[in-house]
Amino acid sequence: MGEQFWITLLAREFHGLLYIFGACLLSLVMTLKLYGVPRRRLTYVAILTLLSCLYFATETVDPLVYAVQLTPISIALAIIFEGFVPALAAWAAFALCGTLVVGNGWLPTIAGTSVMVLLGIYLNRRGSDSGCIPYARYLKRYMLLVAAHAAIYLAVAYGTGSGPPNGVALFWTLAGTLVSALIVSAVYHRVKHQEHLHMELIDAEKYQVIGQMAASISHEIRNPLTTAKGFLQLMGKEGINEETRERYREYATEGINHANAIISDYLNYAKPTRESEQPFDVRAELDGLMPWVTPMSTMADVEIRIQHLKDGPLLMLGEPKKFQQCMLNILKNAIESMPSGGTMTVMTWTEGGKLCIQVSDTGVGMSEEQLRQIGKPFFTTKEAGTGLGMLVVVQLIQLMSGTIRYRSKPGQGTICDIRFKRYEHARLNRTS
Structure with missing residues (x-):
């Protein structure tokens, strides 16, 4: 062969x-x-x-x-x-x-x-x-x-x-x-x-995303529920008048409603959308958050200063509940960064077509590496934190066409700058 x-x-x-x-x-x-x-x-x-x-x-x-x-x-x-x-x-x-x-x-x-x-x-x-x-x-x-x-x-x-x-x-x-x-x-x-x-x-x-979502929800609803619990406990104190008790009851109810709204938002969190946008007054919303953060600041010996550099309403287009959720997280983080007490300053002003909000504290501050990690999943500087609160804040601010930026140095406090489009400016852009 x-x-x-x-x-x-x-x-x-x-x-x-x-x-x-x-x-x-x-x-x-x-x-x-x-x-x-x-x-x-x-x-x-x-x-x-x-x-x-x-x-x-x-x-x-x-x-x-x-x-x-x-x-x-x-x-x-x-x-x-x-x-x-x-x-x-x-x-x-x-x-x-x-x-x-x-x-x-x-x-x-x-x-x-x-x-x-x-x-x-x-x-x-x-x-x-x-x-x-x-x-x-x-x-x-x-x-x-x-x-x-x-x-x-x-x-x-x-x-x-x-x-x-x-x-x-x-x-x-x-x-x-x-x-x-x-x-x-x-x-x-x-x-x-x-x-x-x-x-x-x-x-x-997929399972990691599910776990992250569950941890994030629990983190977000803890803030309003803790505040509501505090007001309910204050209602049981002796010597308060009926008007004060009714005000505490309203604050507690608002906290529970806020937690319910957060849960509703997270049910649709996989596909974030701009729903029910409306013009609202940032100044009024920030002032309305003060009763929520005052108990925390009092316990931490933190003084809160609010400075509105522009008279009259500060209007932006968005969802008030999402805005409240973001600011409540930022204010709470600022208070928690001052374990020995200090001062938290909230400032608002306008700059061209932008509406500016600045939250500064006199806390422990952050390093350059920590600043770069803000907004990433599971990054936190707190011992008991989940690292998901700021992730939600960054995403919601971006959803409302805003920007957020942090400046800080160790031992010198932290400054958080947030900017949105002013309602009047955004309306002119849409109609022009």
Whole structure:
């Protein structure tokens, strides 16, 4: 048997193997964003069909190589790694091509491929696993299917008198099939393993977002609920008149309503929208927050100074509840940065088309590194903090087309500058 025969046989086996690897690679690249399992499987079937057509159009097909190597390797790959639908599609494609195009006997082809598909379905159902199956188990199933196909196909082929006449060529083709099956299963298992890890990473990120959201909600509603609790406790003190008690009751009710509004906002937090925007007076909103922060400042021995540098209303367009939520967080953080007492100054003014708010404190201050971390999830300078309060503040201010900037040095306090578009200026821009 000449050298040219072996070169031709090996070349045809190698070329067929390259097409299988091409289908694996293309399916990996094209399905990176197709997270739905049905879409990934259908894409794999389409790629395998396309490359099969290309194979027939450009290669010299050896019937023995096609029947003994390419057919079982491809169908077993679909059964073990892709599932029922791709397995049926691969079975139909290779059975039809093997009989109608390549010219192999229809009875051994149908018998070998059908037994392989039925056995594969049985093994998958019997040994169904969740998660990523170890490679040893995949390899056993894969090699069993390839061996079963070879046994049935050759038995029926020789029984019907259509078996391969060249025993040496058959032996080396079967040896090439064994080596190819080992290589293909190892490579494709590695691909599927990486895909499984990728999906686990996506799920982990989703769970992290859920946990972050839950922690953020608890952090945000703690402020108004703590204030409401304080006013309810003040209502129980002796010696207060009815007017003061009624005022405390109103403040407590407002705190509970505020907490309820925050929860409602977070239910739609995944898709933040600008809803029910209206012009409101920033000056009035800040003054209205003072009864909420006064109990905290009194307990921390912090003096609050409010300076409105412009007379009259300071109007901006937005959602008052979101604005209150942001400012309450900022004021609370300023008070907590002064554990030994100090002064918190709140200033408002206008500058061109901007409405400016500045909150400064005489607290412990922050370093340059800490300033860069403000607004990032889970960053906090407080021992019991979650690091999510400022994340919410930054996002809500950006939602209202505002900006926030911090300046600070260790031991010299912190200055928070917030700027929004003035309502009059924003209205002129919209109508012009």
